[in-house]
Amino acid sequence: MEFFPQAMQQLIRELSRLPSVGEKSATRLAYHLITQGRSQADALAESIRRAVGEVKLCENCFYLSEEKLCNICRNSSRDQSLVCVVEKPMDVVAIERVGEYRGLYHVLHGLWAPLRGQGPENIRIQELINRVKKGSIKEAILATSSTVEGDATSLYIARTLAELSVK
Numbered sequence: 001m002e003f004f005p006q007a008m009q010q011l012i013r014e015l016s017r018l019p020s021v022g023e024k025s026a027t028r029l030a031y032h033l034i035t036q037g038r039s040q041a042d043a044l045a046e047s048i049r050r051a052v053g054e055v056k057l058c059e060n061c062f063y064l065s066e067e068k069l070c071n072i073c074r075n076s077s078r079d080q081s082l083v084c085v086v087e088k089p090m091d092v093v094a095i096e097r098v099g100e101y102r103g104l105y106h107v108l109h110g111l112w113a114p115l116r117g118q119g120p121e122n123i124r125i126q127e128l129i130n131r132v133k134k135g136s137i138k139e140a141i142l143a144t145s146s147t148v149e150g151d152a153t154s155l156y157i158a159r160t161l162a163e164l165s166v167k
Helices: 008-017 021-038 038-054 089-100 125-133 147-161
Strands: 079-086 103-107 139-143
Touching: 021 038, 021 147, 079 089, 079 125, 089 103, 103 125, 125 147, 139 147
Parallel strands: 079 103, 079 139
Antiparallel strands: none
16 A cells, blocks of 8 residues: 555545445545546535534434434334334334334444443433333334344343333
């Protein structure tokens, strides 16, 4: 990589920090951006700035939104008594693409991982419990990953919600 100009090396380093982008892919992306001219690079930079500045977490489910509540939580035709608990926002996207689920979501933004020092207090479990205590949620679908951490998180949530009479 040292044979590239310094600015391109920096761009490659930053691009390779993105998930699923290795040095080879980062190099191809950097080359594409450099050769396409300033207007495409400026448009990409502006899109990144705008997304980082305007996208926040929904106050209800913690999915991504530009408003207080996301489109899913604002949709009155969704089943308000059903919540699907997922690890990350991309899990919502995967489920929504199927087009069959009509309930709400709750995004944990992590899993219970004691070996990494991540306990239930570090993810959005308490917020889920608070939503359930408000009374409208009657059933929860636990859709965490099938890992030790995902299973531990699901088990913890299932036991906690069972005490609150949620299926």
